[in-house]
Structure formats: C-alpha cells, structure tokens
Amino acid sequence: MPSKTTAFLFDLNGTIIDDMAFHAKAWYHILAEDLGADLTFEEVKQEMYGKNAEVLVRIFGEDHFEKNEIEELSSKKENYYQTAYKPHLELINGLQDFLAQAAAANVKMAIASAAITDNIGFVIDNLNIRQYFDALVSADDVSTSKPDPETFLKAAEKLNTAPAACIVFEDAPKGVEAARNAGMRCVVITTAHPKEDFAQYDNVIGYIADYTDPYIKNFFQQP
Incomplete structure (x- = not known):
C-alpha cells in the first residue's frame, strides 16, 4: 500500500x-426529449456533471425553473435511470x-x-x-x-x-x-x-x- x-x-x-451511459440516456430523455433543449446526445454527456439542479441551471438559466420543478425533474431523471439500469447493476x-x-x-x-x-x-x-x-x-x-x-x-x-x-x-x-x-x-x-x-x-x-x-x-x- x-x-x-x-x-x-x-x-x-x-x-x-459502470453506469454513465444510463445516466446519459436518462438526462437526454429529460433535457432534449421532455424539455426540448437543443442538445445532441454527445452535448448532454458533456453537461451532466455536478448536482442535478446545477445541470438544469447550467442549461436553462438561473430563473427558468421553480425549486419544486427542479426537484420533480430531478426525481423523474433518477427514476428513468434506476428503472433502466437495475437489470444491469x-x-x-x-x-x-x-x-x-x-x-x-x-x-x-x-x-x-x-x-x-x-x-x-x-x-x-x-x-x-x-x-x-x-x-x-x-x-x-x-x-x-x-x-x-x-x-x-x-x-x-x-x-x-x-x-x-x-x-x-x-x-x-x-x-x-x-x-x-x-x-x-x-x-x-x-x-x-x-x-x-x-x-x-x-x-x-x-x-x-x-x-x-x-x-x-x-x-x-x-x-
């Protein structure tokens, strides 16, 4: 040692x-498909660091979402991730x-x-x-x-x-x-x-x- x-x-x-691909897919689902952000899958991968709230603020701006909306989106993203990844855990x-x-x-x-x-x-x-x-x-x-x-x-x-x-x-x-x-x-x-x-x-x-x-x-x- x-x-x-x-x-x-x-x-x-x-x-x-080794689950980063599943986080990327979950974030892409939220950011691009649900929220309509003009981001490619590769661009989403570059942005998905830090806290979930930080990701959303970084992409949409400080005042775009209310606190409760951020919490709901964060929960939705993690539900996407856990459901997709659990069989591969x-x-x-x-x-x-x-x-x-x-x-x-x-x-x-x-x-x-x-x-x-x-x-x-x-x-x-x-x-x-x-x-x-x-x-x-x-x-x-x-x-x-x-x-x-x-x-x-x-x-x-x-x-x-x-x-x-x-x-x-x-x-x-x-x-x-x-x-x-x-x-x-x-x-x-x-x-x-x-x-x-x-x-x-x-x-x-x-x-x-x-x-x-x-x-x-x-x-x-x-x-």
Missing part, C-alpha cells in the same frame, strides 16, 4: 459501477475482492459522490456492499459540487483521516481535480475517459481499467 494511506474514497458512477470487475481486502487490511472507506443519497443507497444496497463503507457523502451533503473539494474533505472528516492519507478512486477529470483541490492522491479508473484527459493533474498516481489491476493489488502488500 502506498505510504501513509489509511483511507480509500470512492466516487460512485463510473468508479464503483453490477460492480466493476474485481471490486468485490478489493473491498474485502481493504476491509481486512483495516483501511477506512467512504463513498464521496455527486450522486444523490437515494442513488447511492440504490447501488450499495442492491449490491450488498454497504458494510464496507464507514461514511457516505452525497450531493445532498454538500453545498458545492466537484471540482470543489468539499465532497472529499467531508468524507475525510467523517473518517477522521487527514486528506494526505486518503487515496481517491475517480473516473472523471472534475473528480480528479476535486481530489487535487482537497490535497489527495488519486487513482483513475478509465471507464469513461482515456488517460490523456487527465494529463494536467499531478495528483494521479496510477491508472486502472478495473480492480483486478496488479497496481492496486500491491496496495495490500506489507513492506
């Missing part, structure tokens, strides 16, 4: 499960064993995600992995989304762990940037972006395709 590491912080979407290859090994090595673990609390529960309860996580931080727990460091700093605080002792597992550039802003090292899983998209970040310590990669297996070898 890299020196002075006592905690692993996991993003959710694209990091624990599975952990990224190797993660079950990796979590078990980390727990056996007394590594503290948290989920630190821009997903809403309900979506985190949907994943970890259907996959029976809640017991591995000592803390959960969702979009509902922070005021500012990634790349702001608040999500990761709150997770470290809940784990009573210094930021420098955390390793973040992320799949998105804004997540890696958030980890850097929090003073944390990051392992990138290349489910959604190639290595080239992370070239500017000096906190990346490795790249993996999934959790069977020998690089992270070495995290549990004692010196």
Whole structure:
C-alpha cells in the first residue's frame, strides 16, 4: 500500500459501477426529449456533471425553473435511470475482492459522490456492499459540487483521516481535480475517459481499467 494511506474514497458512477451511459440516456430523455433543449446526445454527456439542479441551471438559466420543478425533474431523471439500469447493476470487475481486502487490511472507506443519497443507497444496497463503507457523502451533503473539494474533505472528516492519507478512486477529470483541490492522491479508473484527459493533474498516481489491476493489488502488500 502506498505510504501513509489509511483511507480509500470512492466516487460512485463510473468508479464503483459502470453506469454513465444510463445516466446519459436518462438526462437526454429529460433535457432534449421532455424539455426540448437543443442538445445532441454527445452535448448532454458533456453537461451532466455536478448536482442535478446545477445541470438544469447550467442549461436553462438561473430563473427558468421553480425549486419544486427542479426537484420533480430531478426525481423523474433518477427514476428513468434506476428503472433502466437495475437489470444491469453490477460492480466493476474485481471490486468485490478489493473491498474485502481493504476491509481486512483495516483501511477506512467512504463513498464521496455527486450522486444523490437515494442513488447511492440504490447501488450499495442492491449490491450488498454497504458494510464496507464507514461514511457516505452525497450531493445532498454538500453545498458545492466537484471540482470543489468539499465532497472529499467531508468524507475525510467523517473518517477522521487527514486528506494526505486518503487515496481517491475517480473516473472523471472534475473528480480528479476535486481530489487535487482537497490535497489527495488519486487513482483513475478509465471507464469513461482515456488517460490523456487527465494529463494536467499531478495528483494521479496510477491508472486502472478495473480492480483486478496488479497496481492496486500491491496496495495490500506489507513492506
């Protein structure tokens, strides 16, 4: 394990499960088909980061929707997503064993995600992995989304762990940037972006395709 590491912080979407395509389809359904936004599917994929409310404000403007409308649209989007994705719900290859090994090595673990609390529960309860996580931080727990460091700093605080002792597992550039802003090292899983998209970040310590990669297996070898 890299020196002075006592905690692993996991993003959710694209990091624990490979579900970003289902989020993209759900957002396209809401934004382009239901609301009539002039966006291609690829443009929707570029905009679907941060909290659901932030996505809607970014595309339609600050005063376009009332608060209750945003809440209804957010709920509708997540219903589209969960209904479509549930038959395909599975952990990224190797993660079950990796979590078990980390727990056996007394590594503290948290989920630190821009997903809403309900979506985190949907994943970890259907996959029976809640017991591995000592803390959960969702979009509902922070005021500012990634790349702001608040999500990761709150997770470290809940784990009573210094930021420098955390390793973040992320799949998105804004997540890696958030980890850097929090003073944390990051392992990138290349489910959604190639290595080239992370070239500017000096906190990346490795790249993996999934959790069977020998690089992270070495995290549990004692010196």
